[in-house]
Amino acid sequence: xxxLHNLGxxxxxxxxxxxxxxxxxxxxxxxxxxxxxxxxxIRAKHWDNQKxxxxxxxxxxxxxxxxxxxxxxxxxxxxxxxxLEGNSLDNYFRIAxxxxxxxxxxxxxxxxxxxxxxxxxxxxxxxxxxxxTEFNLDSAxxxxxxxxxxxxxxxxxxxxxxxxxxxxxxxTKDECQKIDLLDNVLTAYSKLLSELAQNGVNWVQIDxxxxxxxxxxQWQQAISKTYKVLSNSSVKILLATYFGQLKENxxxxxxxPIAGVHLDTINAKDExxxxxxxxxxxxxxxxxxxxxxxxxxTDLTALLDWLEPVSNQLGERLWVAPSCSLLHVPVDLNSExxxxxxxxxxxxxxxxxxxxxxxxxxxxxxxxxxxxxxxNDNADAIKNRRNSPLVNNPKVKKRxxxxxxxxxxxxxxxxxxAAIQKKIFNLPAYPTTTIGSFPQTMEIRQAxxxxxxxxxxxxxxxxxxxxxxxxxxxxxxxxxxxxxxxxEPERNDxxxxxxxxxxxxxxxxxxxxxxxxxxxxxxxxIFGDIxxxxxxxxxxxxxxxxxxxxxxxxxxxxxVTILNWSFVRDDQPRSTSCLQLALAIRDEVLDxxxxxxxxxxxxxxALREGLPLRQSQWQEYIEWAIKSFKITSNGVSDKTxxxxxxxxxxxxxxxxxxxxxxxxxxxxxxxRSDMELLDVFDEFNYPNDxxxxxxxxxxPNIPTVDYMVALMEKAGERIPAERxxxxxxxxxxxxxxxxxxxALENMVKAAKxxxx
Ligand code: GLN
Ligand code: ZN
Numbered sequence: 042x043x044x045l046h047n048l049g050x051x052x053x054x055x056x057x058x059x060x061x062x063x064x065x066x067x068x069x070x071x072x073x074x075x076x077x078x079x080x081x082x083i084r085a086k087h088w089d090n091q092k093x094x095x096x097x098x099x100x101x102x103x104x105x106x107x108x109x110x111x112x113x114x115x116x117x118x119x120x121x122x123x124x125l126e127g128n129s130l131d132n133y134f135r136i137a138x139x140x141x142x143x144x145x146x147x148x149x150x151x152x153x154x155x156x157x158x159x160x161x162x163x164x165x166x167x168x169x170x171x172x173x174t175e176f177n178l179d180s181a182x183x184x185x186x187x188x189x190x191x192x193x194x195x196x197x198x199x200x201x202x203x204x205x206x207x208x209x210x211x212x213t214k215d216e217c218q219k220i221d222l223l224d225n226v227l228t229a230y231s232k233l234l235s236e237l238a239q240n241g242v243n244w245v246q247i248d249x250x251x252x253x254x255x256x257x258x259q260w261q262q263a264i265s266k267t268y269k270v271l272s273n274s275s276v277k278i279l280l281a282t283y284f285g286q287l288k289e290n291x292x293x294x295x296x297x298p299i300a301g302v303h304l305d306t307i308n309a310k311d312e313x314x315x316x317x318x319x320x321x322x323x324x325x326x327x328x329x330x331x332x333x334x335x336x337x338x339t340d341l342t343a344l345l346d347w348l349e350p351v352s353n354q355l356g357e358r359l360w361v362a363p364s365c366s367l368l369h370v371p372v373d374l375n376s377e378x379x380x381x382x383x384x385x386x387x388x389x390x391x392x393x394x395x396x397x398x399x400x401x402x403x404x405x406x407x408x409x410x411x412x413x414x415x416x417n418d419n420a421d422a423i424k425n426r427r428n429s430p431l432v433n434n435p436k437v438k439k440r441x442x443x444x445x446x447x448x449x450x451x452x453x454x455x456x457x458x459a460a461i462q463k464k465i466f467n468l469p470a471y472p473t474t475t476i477g478s479f480p481q482t483m484e485i486r487q488a489x490x491x492x493x494x495x496x497x498x499x500x501x502x503x504x505x506x507x508x509x510x511x512x513x514x515x516x517x518x519x520x521x522x523x524x525x526x527x528x529e530p531e532r533n534d535x536x537x538x539x540x541x542x543x544x545x546x547x548x549x550x551x552x553x554x555x556x557x558x559x560x561x562x563x564x565x566x567i568f569g570d571i572x573x574x575x576x577x578x579x580x581x582x583x584x585x586x587x588x589x590x591x592x593x594x595x596x597x598x599x600x601v602t603i604l605n606w607s608f609v610r611d612d613q614p615r616s617t618s619c620l621q622l623a624l625a626i627r628d629e630v631l632d633x634x635x636x637x638x639x640x641x642x643x644x645x646x647a648l649r650e651g652l653p654l655r656q657s658q659w660q661e662y663i664e665w666a667i668k669s670f671k672i673t674s675n676g677v678s679d680k681t682x683x684x685x686x687x688x689x690x691x692x693x694x695x696x697x698x699x700x701x702x703x704x705x706x707x708x709x710x711x712x713r714s715d716m717e718l719l720d721v722f723d724e725f726n727y728p729n730d731x732x733x734x735x736x737x738x739x740x741p742n743i744p745t746v747d748y749m750v751a752l753m754e755k756a757g758e759r760i761p762a763e764r765x766x767x768x769x770x771x772x773x774x775x776x777x778x779x780x781x782x783x784a785l786e787n788m789v790k791a792a793k794x795x796x797x
Contacts, residue, residue, distance in 0.1 A: 042357065042406050043352060043359045043360065043361050043401075043402050043405045043406060044095045044096065044325075044359070044360040044361070045093065045094045045095045045096075045360070045361060045362070045398055045399065045402045046094055046095060046096040046097075046098070046198060046246075046327070046360055046361075046362050047091055047094055047096075047097065047098050047362055047363060047366075047367065047395065047398075048098060048101075048200065048246065048248075048281060048283070048303070048329070048333070048362055048363060048365055048366045048367075049098050049101035049107075049200055049365075049366030049367060049368055050087045050090065050091060050098065050101055050366075050367050050368075050391060051087075051367055051368050051369075051370065051371070051372050051391050051554070051555065052083070052087070052101065052102045052103055052368070052555070053372075053553060053555045053559075053561055054083055054086075054372065055371075055372035055373045055376050055551060056376070056551065057553055057561055058079070058083055059079075059080065059083055059104075059559070060559040060560075060561060062075075062076055062079040062080070062083075063076070063104065063105075063558070063559045064559055066142055067134070067138075067141075067142050068142070069142050073128075073130060073142075080102070080104070081189065083102070084102050084186065084189065084190075085189070085193055087102070088190055088193055088195050089193075090372075090373075090391075090392055090395065091195075091395060092195065093395065093396075093398075093399045094395070094398075095196060096196050096197065096198035096244065097190060097195045097196070097197060097198070098197075098198055098199075098200045098246065098366075099183070099186050099187050099189075099190045099197045099198070099199050099200065100183050100186060100187075100199045100200045100201055101200050101366060101368075102186065104130070104133065104134075104137075105133070105134070105137040105138070105166070105557075105558045105559075106137065106164075106165050106166050106557070106558065107165070107202060108158075108165035108166055108167075108168060108202060108207070108210065109133065109136060109137055109153065109165070109166040110182075111168070111201065111202045111207055112136075112166070112168050112169075113129065113133055113179065113182075114178070114179060114180065114182070114183060114201070114233070115176045115177075115178060115179075115207075115226065115229050116175070116176055116177030116178060116179050116229070117168060117169075117170070117174055117175075117176055118132060118136070119136060119153070119169050121150045121151070122135050122136060122150055125149070125150070126143060127141055127143050129179075131143055131144075135149050135150050135152070136150075136152060136153045136166060137152060137153065137166060137558060138152050138558060139151060139152040152166075153166040153167060153169065154166070154167040154212065155167070155557055157650060159250060159284050159654060160284060160650070160651070160652075160653065160654055161284075161334070161369055162554070162556055162562065162564075162606070162650075163368060163369065163554075163555060163556065163557070164556060164557035165210070165557075167210065167211060167212050168207060168208075168210065168211030168212070169211065169212060169214055170208075170211050170212065170213045170214065170217060170219055170222060171213065171214045171215045171217055172215055172216070172217035174217070174222055174225075175225065176222075176225050176226050176228065176229040177229070178229045178232045178233055178236075180233055180236050180237075183199060183201075183233075184236065184237075184240055187199060187237075187240060187242065188240075191241075197242065198242075198244045198245065198246055198279070199237060199242055199245050199246070200245075200246045200248065200366075201233070201245065201246070201247055201248070202247075202248050203247045203248055203249040203267070203280070204223070204226045204227060204230050204267050204271075205223075205249055205251065205260065205263045205264050205267050206248065206249050206250055206251045207226065208220065208222060208223065208226060208263075209251045209260060210251070220259055220260070220263060223263055223266070223267070227266075227267060227270050227271070230267075230271060231270060231271060231273070231274065234271060234274035234276050235274060237274075237276050238274060238275045238276045242276055243276065243277060244276070244277045244278075244279055244300070244301075245276050245277070245278055245279070246279045246281050246303070247271075247278055247279070247280055247281065248281045248282075248283075249264065249280055249281070249282060250281075250282060250283055250284060252264070252282040252287055252290045252293075252294060253282055253283070253284050253285030253286060253287060253290075253305075253308075253309075253654055253655075254285070254654050254655060255289075255655055255656055255657070256290060261290065261293055264290075264293060264294075264297070265293065265296070265297065268280070268297040268298060268299050269297075269298060272297075272298040272299060277300035277301070278299040278300055278301070279299075279300065279301040279302070279303055279325065279327060279360075280294065280297065280299050280301070280302050280303065281302075281303035281327070282294070282302075282303065282304060282305065283303070283305040283308075283329060283333070283364055283365035283366075284305060284308060284334075284365060284654060285305070285308050285309065285653075285654050285655065286308060286309040286311075286312055286655075287304070287309060287312055287316075288312075288655075291312060291315060291316065291319070292319065294316075295316065295319035295320055299324070300323075300324060300325060301324055301325030301326065301327055301360070302316065302320065302324065302325070302326060302327065303327035303328075303329060303360075303362065304316055304326070304327070304328060304329060305329040305364040305365055306328050306329055306330050306364065307329065307330075307332045307333075307334070307364040308364070310347075313326075313328065313351065317351075317354070317355065322358070323358075324358065325358050325359075325360055326355055326358055326359055326360070327359075327360035327361070327362055328348070328351070328359065328360070328361055328362070329362050329363055329364030329365060330344055330348060330361055330362070330363075330364070330398075330401065331362075331363040331364065331394045331397050331398050331401075332363070332364055332394075332611070333363040333364045333365040333366060333367050333368075333369060333370065333394070334364065334365065334369050334370070335370070335608055335609070335611055336370055336371070336388050336389065336390060336552070336566060336608050337387060337388065337389065337610075337611050338387055338388060338389045338393070338397070338419065338422055338423065338426075339389070339394075339397050339419075340419075340420075340423045341397060341400060341401065341404075341416055341419045341420070342416060342419070342420050342423075344401065345401065345404050345405075345409065345416075348361075348401065348405065349404075349405065352405045359405075361398060361401055361402060361405075362398070363394055363395075363398065367391040367394060367395075368554075368555060369554060370390055370391050370394065370554065371390045371391065371549070371551060371552040371553055371554060372390055372391050372392060372551075372553075373390055373391070373392040373393075373551070374388055374389060374390040374392070374393050375392070376550065376551040377549055377550055377551055377552075378550070379550055380547065380549060380550075381431075381547065383425070383429065383431060384431065384547050384566075384568055386422050386425065386426075387422055387423075387425070387426040387568070388566075390552070397419075400412050400415050400416065400419070404416065426612075427612070429569075431568065431569050432568060432569040432570065432612075433569070433570060434544070434545070434569065434570035434572060436572070437545075437570035437571065437572050437621055437624075438570060440624055441617065441620050441621055441624065444620065444624075444672060448627075448672050448675070448676060449668055449671035449672050449675055450671070450675055451675045451677075451679070451703060452678060452679050453679050455703065455705065455728055455729050456728075457679065458679045458682075458705060459705065459729075459730075461679050461680055462679075462680065462682050462705065465639065465680055466524075466592055466639070466640075466682070468523050468524070469523065469792075469796055470762065470763065470795070470796050471753070471762070471765055471766065471767050471792040471795045471796055472523040472524060472766050472767070472792075473521075473522045473523045473524070473766070473767045473768065473788060473789050473792045474522060474523060474524035474525075474526070474594065474708075474732065474766060474767075474768050475517075475522065475526055475768060475769055475772075475773060475785070476526075476642075476644075476686055476688075476708060476734075476768060476769055476770075476771050476772045476773070477526050477528075477529050477594075477596045477642065477644070477686075477772045478526075478528060478529040478532070478772035478773055478774035479513045479516075479526070479528035479529070479530070479773050479774065479778075479781065480773060480774060480775075480776055480777055480778050480781055481530070481774045481775070482778075484505075485505075485509055485530045488502060488505040488506070489502075489531070489533060506530050506531050506581075507584060509528065509530040510527045510528060510530065510581065510584060510585050510588070511588060512528075513526070513527060513528030513530075514527070514585060514588040514589055516778075516782065517589075517591075518589065518591075520782070520785050520786055520789055521789050522591075522785070522789060523591065523592075524591065524592050524594050524640055525585070525589055525591050525592065525593050525594065526585075526593070526594050526596060527581055527582060527584075527585035527593065527596070529596060529772070529774065531581060535598045535602070535644060535646070535772075536564075536565065536598055536602065536603050536606045536607065537563075537565055538577075538598075539577060539597075539598055539603055539626075540565035540567075540603065540607065541565075542573070542574075542575075542577045543571050543572065543573055543574075543577075543622075543625055544569070544570075544571065544572045544573070544574055545567060545568065545569035545570050545571035545572065545621070546565050546566065546567055546568070546571070546607075547565065547566040547568050548563075548565050548566070549563060549565075549566065551563075552564065552566070552608075562606075564606060564607050564608045565607050565608070566607065566608045567604075567607050567608065567609050567610050567618055568610065569610075570621055571618065571621040571622055571625055572621070572624075572625055573625040573626075573628050573629065576629060576632045577629055578595065578596065578597065578629060578633065579629070579632050579633055579636050579638075582595045582596070582633055582636065582638045583636045583637070583638070586636075586637060586638060592639055592640045592682075593638060593640075594638075594640045594641065594642050594684065595630075595633040595638040595640065595641040595642065596641075596642050596644075597626055597629055597630065597633075597641065597642065597643045597644065597673075598626075598643070598644050598646075599626065599643045599644055599645040599648070599669075599670055599673060599674075599685065600619050600620075600622035600623040600625075600626055600669045600670065600673055601619060601645055601647065601648045601651060601666045601669055601670060602644060602645050602646050602647040602648065603622050603626075604618055604619045604622055604651075605647040605648075605650060605651045606647055615665075616665035616669075619665060619666065619669040620665070620668075620669055620672065622669065623668075623669040623670070623672040623673045624672065626643070626673045627672055627673045627674075627676055630643070630673060630674060630676065630677060631676055631677065634677050634678070634681050639680060639681050639682065640681070640682045640684065641674075641677070641681060641682070641683055641684070642683075642684035642685065642686060642708075643670070643673060643674050643683065643684070643685050643704075644685065644686045644687075645670060645685050645686070645687055645702075646686065646687060646688045648666060648670075648687060648695075649687065649691065649692075649694070649695060651666060652694065652695070659694070663695065663698045666698075667698050667701055667702055670685070670702050671701075671702060671703065674702070674703075674704065675703065682705045682706065683704045683705050683706075684704060684705065684706040684707070684708065685702060685704040685706075685707050685708075686707070686708045686709070686771075687699075687707065687708075687709050687710070688709070688710040688770065688771045691718075692709070692718060692721050692722070693721045696721050696722065696725045696727065697725070699727075700725065700727055700728065700729070703729065704729060705729055705730060706729065706730040706731070706732060706766060707729065707730070707731055707732070708731075708732035708733075708734065708766065708768050709731070709732070709733060709734060709770075710734045710770040710771055711733040711734050711735075711752075711756075711770065712733075712734045712735055712736060712737040712744075712752060712770050713737055713770075715752070715755065716733060716752055716755040716756050716759065718733070719731070719733055719755075719756055719759040719760060720759060722759065722760060723759035723760065727760070729764070730764045730765070730766060731756075731760055731764060731765060731766065732765070732766030732767065732768040733752070733753075733756045733760075733765070734768060734769055734770030734771065735748075735749040735752045735753060735767060735768070735769070735770075735788060735791065736749070736768075736769035736770060736784050736785075736788055737770055738769050738770050738771050738772070738773055738775070738776055739770070739771075741776070741780055743780060743783050743784045743787065744784060744787060744788075745787060746787045746790045746791045746794065747791075749767075749787060749788055749791035750791045750794050750795060753765065753767060753791065753792075753795055754795075762795075767788060767791065767792040767795070768788075769784070769785075769788070
């Protein structure tokens with residue numbers, strides 16, 4: 042009998058219940074007791090959703106982030122919260138988000154750094170280490186949740202982040218080496234395992250996702266040592282890896298004295314055979330067979346064709362599960378009442394994925410006849426999706442096939458274009474601009490909502506938006522900015538806005554996925570070949586250009602960013618979907634150019650986060666991603682100036698690719714790093730124009746003229762002044778006008794000072 046289990050369930054709730062409870066608690070509308078009671082209900086409900094499983098996960102629930110939970114479980118709590126008022130939950134929220142509900146006035150302590158969890162859009166709080174770091178196990182929370190689940194009649198499998206991944210993902214705040222903390226952290230983990238044993242736990246799932254990345258010898262040895270030490274416990278360890286292939290770490294893993302291994306077969310199907318060959322005949326093989334990272338139904342017939350022989354071979358040793366924690370998918374498709382019913386029939390959210398898993402187990406354990414109706418329905422849905430005219434657009438496919446290399450090339454090299462553009466735009470030295478959006482006031486949001494709900498008609502809506510654009514242009518004139526923007530009032534989100542206008546995209550109502558803490562995103566769904574039925578931004582930019590003699594920058598989101606922030610198709614390579622997006626946005630670029638928009642910015646905020654986990658796979662990604670951008674941007678004449686914008690910090694890994702994009706101007710986020718991020722542009726001799734951000738838009742602070750001049754002087758030490766632009770770090774949509782106006786006023790003054 043194959044054992045059914047799950048690596049983790051989304052904790053935010055089908056209707057984001059946890060988000061709302063947390064936010065009520067943080068704003069003192071409910072007590073901690075209330076919050077704990079609600080959380081308990083949410084957990085109970087989620088375990089109930091998983092009751093078909095042989096083992097339910099416990100410890101996957103979190104008030105903010107599971108890595109931060111691990112820090113608190115291990116008693117690794119930064120000194121800066123020591124001695125503050127309140128209890129451990131208060132300190133937890135202080136590290137999570139700078140303050141707890143009892144903190145008054147301005148923020149309490151600086152929050153822990155947040156960074157992306159592998160190649161997902163989930164952010165974790167980075168563990169902090171110093172040479173004084175000690176670990177003091179505090180397992181009360183985990184143990185009480187184990188009791189909770191047991192009391193509800195579930196068989197439990199606690200889930201914890203492994204010690205090696207925990208150390209690896211953290212940061213040292215002094216000269217200490219993370220690896221030197223291994224012995225101490227292992228003492229805490231050993232203690233934890235013995236407490237779990239005392240509490241009747243049979244199996245524990247320990248996650249070591251770093252095993253799918255390239256590890257140095259030192260870290261590989263840390264894995265070997267760790268599991269030698271932890272295998273002394275009487276609790277059986279299921280070591281879980283996910284998101285990728287094990288490759289050179291596979292032999293290492295097979296030598297560990299552990300009771301079982303979980304492998305993500307969505308990404309590492311071809312490693313299953315080798316894994317089985319190298320494990321001993323007592324060890325459990327857990328196969329992650331349902332994709333935990335997307336929202337598509339599994340082709341159960343194809344899966345069973347592959348899995349049945351494996352099951353015959355492994356017998357009792359086979360466990361089946363989703364590929365990774367279901368944290369990365371929404372909770373329940375049944376919540377969706379507005380989705381097109383055909384498209385909906387192709388989808389599975391977390392709850393439906395567990396139903397699929399249950400079917401797989403029935404088919405394996407009792408034969409396919411035992412669930413033939415459900416398998417037939419599944420086969421119908423898969424077939425319908427494959428052949429649906431909604432998915433397939435032969436015209437788009439032909440267009441992608443017809444892409445030629447010269448489509449990705451500008452007419453002339455940068456220096457020639459720059460000379461032409463200089464004459465046309467006649468901009469001063471240190472030209473000033475902004476990144477696109479201006480403050481999104483309540484009124485703007487309300488107007489968009491009213492229009493969407495049909496409470497105001499198109500004319501009324503246009504009037505409101507045009508008034509807002511006029512206001513943005515007036516303010517930019519007053520501020521004497523050089524290259525203007527229309528302010529993006531019509532856009533809810535830089536990806537959703539385009540997705541809504543492209544064919545091949547669907548939008549959910551409840552497709553929420555946790556991004557960080559209480560913040561969730563609803564990635565749009567690419568279900569079919571993508572095309573652009575008509576121009577998406579031209580009328581706004583055209584109107585805005587009529588309001589000024591200065592250049593009005595057109596504003597688009599690039600294909601790679603649209604792709605990386607969507608749920609993507611699993612029936613064609615990401616690169617193909619990206620090229621389809623590239624062609625659609627290319628058409629928009631050319632339409633803007635035709636409409637007299639001579640400067641066009643194509644944002645690629647998410648270009649870097651798409652880099653694969655293994656360096657050996659970077660090149661392939663870089664090739665198609667950069668090609669897609671170039672197809673989008675480079676069809677224009679020499680007279681048109683292309684800008685791009687990126688808003689994350691590390692460019693070292695990709696500088697050659699960024700140069701290859703050949704945008705005339707790139708604006709980047711740099712103010713927090715004191716311009717150090719420009720070093721790599723300097724070393725690489727990056728040839729085109731750069732606008733290093735001088736105004737950190739993620740804080741309410743207003744930078745002074747001198748501060749911005751000093752930053753630009755630092756930039757000038759690295760990049761020749763004639764290629765520098767002056768601009769904020771990112772878009773201004775989350776800020777208020779009372780901050781933005783004086784900040785930009787200072788920015789323009791700074792540029793003027795630099796010119797003189
Ligand atoms: N043009 C977008 C804006 O200004 C860019 C946002 C981003 O880079 N995240 O809002
Ligand atoms: Zn940005």
